[in-house]
Structures are given as structure tokens and as C-alpha cells.
Amino acid sequence: MGKALLVIDMLNDFVDEKGSLYVGEGARKVIPFIKQKIEEFRKEACPVVFVCDSHEKDDREFEMFPPHCISGSWGSEVISELELKKEDKIVKKRRYSAFYGTDLDLYLRERGINELFLVGVCTNICVLYTAKDARERGYSVKIYKDGVASFDKSVHEFALQEMKNTLGCELI
Numbered sequence: 001m002g003k004a005l006l007v008i009d010m011l012n013d014f015v016d017e018k019g020s021l022y023v024g025e026g027a028r029k030v031i032p033f034i035k036q037k038i039e040e041f042r043k044e045a046c047p048v049v050f051v052c053d054s055h056e057k058d059d060r061e062f063e064m065f066p067p068h069c070i071s072g073s074w075g076s077e078v079i080s081e082l083e084l085k086k087e088d089k090i091v092k093k094r095r096y097s098a099f100y101g102t103d104l105d106l107y108l109r110e111r112g113i114n115e116l117f118l119v120g121v122c123t124n125i126c127v128l129y130t131a132k133d134a135r136e137r138g139y140s141v142k143i144y145k146d147g148v149a150s151f152d153k154s155v156h157e158f159a160l161q162e163m164k165n166t167l168g169c170e171l172i
């Protein structure tokens, strides 16, 4: 059985200072770590999956958050520091979870992948709810503590504990 790296929402609107929903300095600090993990997974020929928020212009999510990551916009693109390769998988999502309304589960199962490694933002939103959906589907989930970030330290810590204690993820 195989493993895959899920790089969650490392997009201009969240990670670039000019982005419309900039997470903050924490999101910039994890970039070198994530780059290194991407290289490691590529070297082992294990899939790197870029999970990308990609919203309709009038998406329901904008009732809660300012508009961000609108399909086709600069804000919805992966930050230039993380270079995409043609073999990478891109999963576009409209909700927090990378599994909701996407082909991620099918993609992983077709490749016999049962172990997921998560990095990206925000720890307490898209990372947490992707981890939840992955665990409920029976995947083994590992969270790189140095590869996830949020806008608020206390919710970041809460989400890490929730993933460990309630969802059974491993923090590494």
C-alpha cells in the first residue's frame, strides 16, 4: 500500500501577503518545510496532491468569509514558491474538506494509497476537515506539525489536539 502528500490550500489568497484572505506570517514560515516534503515524495515517486480552494463568484462560503480563491483568479493559484509538476494531482474543492464533491478518494484508491501526509493551511479549517473525512474513509493520516499553520495560535493548537485525540491522526 502506498502513501501520498496532500498540500492543502497553499494558494495566493491565503499565503501571499497581497491575498484576500491572508493567513499571516505562520503560513509563510511553513513554505520551506513543505517544499522539502514535496521533494522527498517526488524522489520516492509517491503522489503529491495539491488541494486547492476554487470557488464560484457567488459561492455560499462567502456568507462566512470574504471572497477568496475564485476559480481562474490569481488568488486561486498555488504560490509560485511551490512549483507544480505535470505529474502532480490537482484537486479543486469548494468546501473545507478535500473529499467533499471531488474525485480525491477515487484517485487515491485507484493507486492503492492508504496513508496520507498532510501539510498546508489552515490547521483548524481545511486541514482539520480533510483529516476528518480521510479518517472516516479509513485512511491512516499523519500531520506534519511543522508543515501546517493557521491565523490564530490557539485554534491551531486545538485542531492539532483534536486531530490526534478525536480523529486518531498521528502528529509527526
Ligand SMILES: [Zn+2]
Pocket (backbone or CB within 6 Å): 053, 055, 061, 068, 069, 094
Ligand atoms: Zn474557501
